[in-house]
Amino acid sequence: MNKKRDRLEIIYNFLKIIQDNHNSIKPTPLLRKSNLSSQSFNEYSEELLSKEFIREITDKKGRKYITLTDRGFSYLQKYNTILGFIDEFEL
Amino acid sequence: MAIPYLFGPVGFISEVLYTMIVVLFCFLIYFKTKEMYDLTKYKGIQYFRNAFLFFGLAYLCRFVIQITQLTNIASGFGFDIGHPRRMVFPLFMLVVSYLSTMALFYLTYSTSWKRFKYTSFMILSNAVAICLALVSFIFRSPFILSILQLLLLLTAFIIIVKQHKQSKKTAITKFLYFLILIFWLLNILVLDSRWFFPFEYKIIFQVISIGVFIAIYYKVKKWIK
Numbered sequence: 007m008n009k010k011r012d013r014l015e016i017i018y019n020f021l022k023i024i025q026d027n028h029n030s031i032k033p034t035p036l037l038r039k040s041n042l043s044s045q046s047f048n049e050y051s052e053e054l055l056s057k058e059f060i061r062e063i064t065d066k067k068g069r070k071y072i073t074l075t076d077r078g079f080s081y082l083q084k085y086n087t088i089l090g091f092i093d094e095f096e097l
Numbered sequence: 098m099a100i101p102y103l104f105g106p107v108g109f110i111s112e113v114l115y116t117m118i119v120v121l122f123c124f125l126i127y128f129k130t131k132e133m134y135d136l137t138k139y140k141g142i143q144y145f146r147n148a149f150l151f152f153g154l155a156y157l158c159r160f161v162i163q164i165t166q167l168t169n170i171a172s173g174f175g176f177d178i179g180h181p182r183r184m185v186f187p188l189f190m191l192v193v194s195y196l197s198t199m200a201l202f203y204l205t206y207s208t209s210w211k212r213f214k215y216t217s218f219m220i221l222s223n224a225v226a227i228c229l230a231l232v233s234f235i236f237r238s239p240f241i242l243s244i245l246q247l248l249l250l251l252t253a254f255i256i257i258v259k260q261h262k263q264s265k266k267t268a269i270t271k272f273l274y275f276l277i278l279i280f281w282l283l284n285i286l287v288l289d290s291r292w293f294f295p296f297e298y299k300i301i302f303q304v305i306s307i308g309v310f311i312a313i314y315y316k317v318k319k320w321i322k
Contacts, residue, residue: 014137014139077136080136081136081137084132084133084136087133087320087321088133088136088137088139088320090320091130091133091142091317091320091321092139092141092142094270094316094319094320095141095145095207095208095270095316096208096267096270097139097141097142097144097145097207097208
């Protein structure tokens with residue numbers, strides 16, 4: 007399978023997990039559900055944070071949660087469209 | 098002396114319209130895919146966009162060359178506007194060569210980037226593009242440029258066709274790419290004063306060329322919401 011295609015799919019799954027958890031999930035359950043190694047998980051988390059697909063929020067008790075940004079929602083909405091475009095032009 | 102059609106108002110207007118429409122669709126493709134690329138940073142999309150950006154710029158610069166040729170003809174009728182024609186033509190030939198060669202490379206690379214390293218591609222494409230640009234500048238010959246780009250086109254076509262999966266949809270896309278490149282070569286050939294296309298044939302191939310860009314844009318627009 008195309009490596010870059012896997013990357014897009016991994017990001018999609020990562021964001022989808024957050025969305026499916028009412029847009030708020032702690033890092034540890036997210037790691038478990040994402041089916042990624044710790045290293046990969048940290049790499050993707052950092053990338054998605056830096057690109058503002060997700061953000062970290064801390065509640066009053068100091069617990070960290072990860073949520074989607076508008077950009078993250080946009081990616082989820084457009085994912086199938088993007089895949090279709092890539093297939094259409096064999097990119 | 099027979100006045101080439103470009104000097105006539107109809108020929109000039111047709112060239113202006115043709116260039117405007119092609120450039121418009123090239124830039125539309127480039128800008129409409131911006132969001133998709135910004136979201137994914139997917140390399141294939143980047144190279145696809147670059148191809149049409151470079152094509153748009155190449156068509157614009159090609160039009161400048163035609164204007165240069167027009168004013169060159171006009172000066173023979175006493176309408177010398179005094180610009181450095183002898184500098185503009187070779188300079189823009191250099192720019193057109195580089196832009197169009199890079200466009201060809203990017204179009205090819207957009208479908209084959211997984212097979213070739215980016216560094217190798219950048220080195221090879223820029224080296225070839227600069228060589229072709231220098232050849233065009235030195236010889237001031239659109240005919241030579243079109244022959245050299247034809248060789249590149251044939252190589253590119255072989256690479257594009259030999260991709261992993263073939264389907265009707267991708268075959269149509271590849272055919273459209275092939276037409277874009279062929280029409281580009283014809284557009285360059287027309288710049289050579291020895292290649293005088295009858296006006297009617299020129300209009301026909303311009304209309305078909307526009308149709309090809311519209312078809313590509315339509316395929317892009319289908320996925321842009």
